[in-house]
Amino acid sequence: MQSISSADANRHFSALLREVAAGEEIVVVSRGKPVARIVGVDSATPARLAAKNALLKRLRSQKPTGVRSWTREDLYA
DSSP states (O other): OEEEEHHHHHHTHHHHHHHHHTTOOEEEEETTEEEEEEOOOOTTOHHHHHHHHHHHHHHHHSOSSSOOSOOHHHHTO
16 A cells, blocks of 8 residues: 655646556545545446346336436436
């Protein structure tokens, strides 16, 4: 785990994101105290997979008429 000051994190944010994408965990420190932790997103969490499967099941059950009973907002609720 790497620590970095908030000022340096601000200046080098793109580089930090590349490191996080590569698996690094970064703690942001302000005035000597940890204030944030930057970690990668686990895209395969059980809740996310369950939500995706439920959505796909629902979409597949609809008739392909071009008319849908769901909105874009429903996908993100």
